[in-house]
Amino acid sequence: MDRNEIENLIARVALRDRAAFEQLYDRVSAKLFGVCLRVLNKRAAAEDAMQDTFVKIWKNADRYNANGLSPMTWLITIARNTAIDRLRARKKGHQDIDTPGFELVAPGPNPEQAAVASSEALRLSGCLDTLEQDRGNAIRGAYLDGETYADLADRFGVPLNTMRTWLRRGLIALRECMSQ
Amino acid sequence: MTDQTEFPDNDDIHAAELVLGLASDDDRTAGRRRMATDPTFAAHVVFWQERLAAMADSIDPVAPPARLKQRMLAQVFPAKRVSILERVWLWQGISVAALLFAGYLGVQLLTINTQPNQQPAVLAAQLVSDTGPLQVLAVIEPVSHEIALRRIAGEARADRSLELWAILPGQAPISLGVLPDSETARILVPAALRSQAAQFTLAITDEPLGGSPTGGPTGDVLAAGPMTTL
Incomplete structure (x- = not known):
C-alpha cells in the first residue's frame, strides 16, 4: 500500500x-x-x-x-x-x-523508528524463526490471536511463571535480532 | 520461589508486553498512561508496535460486507436529528456568525410555544464544484439579511473576478455582487429577494475583473449549492 x-x-x-x-x-x-x-x-x-x-x-x-x-x-x-x-x-x-x-x-524524538519498510515483515518472521519454536509461536499467538500469558501457559502446558520467563527471553532475543 | 535474578525485566520488555496485550489490566492502564508522558518508554512501544505489526502481513485481506460500511457511516455521520449546535459546529468556518445566531435562536425557541410560526430559519449553503477547487460556505443571517461567505478552498483565476449569483427557480440569475479577494465577505441580500432566500441556489462564476459586463453570468460556474435550513 x-x-x-x-x-x-x-x-x-x-x-x-x-x-x-x-x-x-x-x-x-x-x-x-x-x-x-x-x-x-x-x-x-x-x-x-x-x-x-x-x-x-x-x-x-x-x-x-x-x-x-x-x-x-x-x-x-x-x-x-x-x-x-x-x-x-x-x-x-x-x-x-x-x-x-x-x-x-x-510525541517522541524517534522519527527514524517510523521509517520501517514492509521488508520488516520478512525480517520479523526470519527473527521469529530463529527463536526456539515454542517461543516464536507464543509471540505469534499473543499478537495474532490475542492470547494471554494464562492462555499460552495452558496451550503449552507449562506453569504461568515459566511461560512468562520463556516469552520474555524470546522478546529479548527478538529485539536483538531485529536491532541488528 | 523462582530465581528472580534470572527473570528478565526492563522497560523494553514491559513495552513489548503492552503491545502484545500480555500485560495485566492494571499494567496495561499504567503503561498507556506512561506512554503519554514518557517519550523514552513511548519509543520502546513504537518500536514494538511497528515491528510486530509486520505480523499482520501474513493475514489475508477479507472484503467486509457492503452493509458494514453503511452501518459504520450511519454511526459516524448521523444523518437526521443532528442538534443545532452540532450543525453550527459543522459550519465552523462561519462560526462567529453562526454561534451568535444560535444564541438568538435559543431565545426564539424559548418563545416558540406562544409564537409557533415566528421561528426564523438559518439558511446556509455549501458552494462546491465537481471539477474545480473552489469551495465557499455561505450563511444568511436573518436579522441583518447579510450573506456571510467564507472561501475554504480555491480562488479567482488570474486577472479575473468571482461573482456571486442568486438563482430562483425559473428565473435568470440575479447578481449579488463581486467577491473581494479576501477569504471572508459579507454581501447584503437585496430587499426584494429576502422573502425568497430559502429557495436560492447560490452560484459563483468566473467573470472579467470587476464583474460581468452584461448583468448576467458570462463565464464558467466555478461553484454552486442550494440553500439548506441549518
Missing part, C-alpha cells in the same frame, strides 16, 4: 473530510477486516470490531501525526487492539468500547 496516499487520507480525515474517510475505508477495510477476523474468528464479532475501529479512526485521526507510527501500523494497531478488547470482553462477559483501544504515544 502506498504510504503517502494513506497518510494523506488520514490527514484529511483529521480535518473532518468525509470523502477522504470513505476513501480510506475503501482502501484499507479489507486488510483491517482480515485482522479483526483473525483475532475474533467470528464474522459478526469482527464486523462489530470493524465498526468500532473506524469510529476510533474518525475520532482520533488528528492524533496520528503525534504517535510516530507508519500509517498502516497505526490502522492495524487500532483494529487489532479493538478486536482484542472485544475478545477479552467476551471472555469476561462485558464490553468496554470507550477506551481508545490503542496506545497514545507522547
Whole structure:
C-alpha cells in the first residue's frame, strides 16, 4: 500500500473530510477486516470490531501525526487492539468500547523508528524463526490471536511463571535480532 | 520461589508486553498512561508496535460486507436529528456568525410555544464544484439579511473576478455582487429577494475583473449549492 496516499487520507480525515474517510475505508477495510477476523474468528464479532475501529479512526485521526507510527501500523494497531478488547470482553462477559483501544504515544524524538519498510515483515518472521519454536509461536499467538500469558501457559502446558520467563527471553532475543 | 535474578525485566520488555496485550489490566492502564508522558518508554512501544505489526502481513485481506460500511457511516455521520449546535459546529468556518445566531435562536425557541410560526430559519449553503477547487460556505443571517461567505478552498483565476449569483427557480440569475479577494465577505441580500432566500441556489462564476459586463453570468460556474435550513 502506498504510504503517502494513506497518510494523506488520514490527514484529511483529521480535518473532518468525509470523502477522504470513505476513501480510506475503501482502501484499507479489507486488510483491517482480515485482522479483526483473525483475532475474533467470528464474522459478526469482527464486523462489530470493524465498526468500532473506524469510529476510533474518525475520532482520533488528528492524533496520528503525534504517535510516530507508519500509517498502516497505526490502522492495524487500532483494529487489532479493538478486536482484542472485544475478545477479552467476551471472555469476561462485558464490553468496554470507550477506551481508545490503542496506545497514545507522547510525541517522541524517534522519527527514524517510523521509517520501517514492509521488508520488516520478512525480517520479523526470519527473527521469529530463529527463536526456539515454542517461543516464536507464543509471540505469534499473543499478537495474532490475542492470547494471554494464562492462555499460552495452558496451550503449552507449562506453569504461568515459566511461560512468562520463556516469552520474555524470546522478546529479548527478538529485539536483538531485529536491532541488528 | 523462582530465581528472580534470572527473570528478565526492563522497560523494553514491559513495552513489548503492552503491545502484545500480555500485560495485566492494571499494567496495561499504567503503561498507556506512561506512554503519554514518557517519550523514552513511548519509543520502546513504537518500536514494538511497528515491528510486530509486520505480523499482520501474513493475514489475508477479507472484503467486509457492503452493509458494514453503511452501518459504520450511519454511526459516524448521523444523518437526521443532528442538534443545532452540532450543525453550527459543522459550519465552523462561519462560526462567529453562526454561534451568535444560535444564541438568538435559543431565545426564539424559548418563545416558540406562544409564537409557533415566528421561528426564523438559518439558511446556509455549501458552494462546491465537481471539477474545480473552489469551495465557499455561505450563511444568511436573518436579522441583518447579510450573506456571510467564507472561501475554504480555491480562488479567482488570474486577472479575473468571482461573482456571486442568486438563482430562483425559473428565473435568470440575479447578481449579488463581486467577491473581494479576501477569504471572508459579507454581501447584503437585496430587499426584494429576502422573502425568497430559502429557495436560492447560490452560484459563483468566473467573470472579467470587476464583474460581468452584461448583468448576467458570462463565464464558467466555478461553484454552486442550494440553500439548506441549518
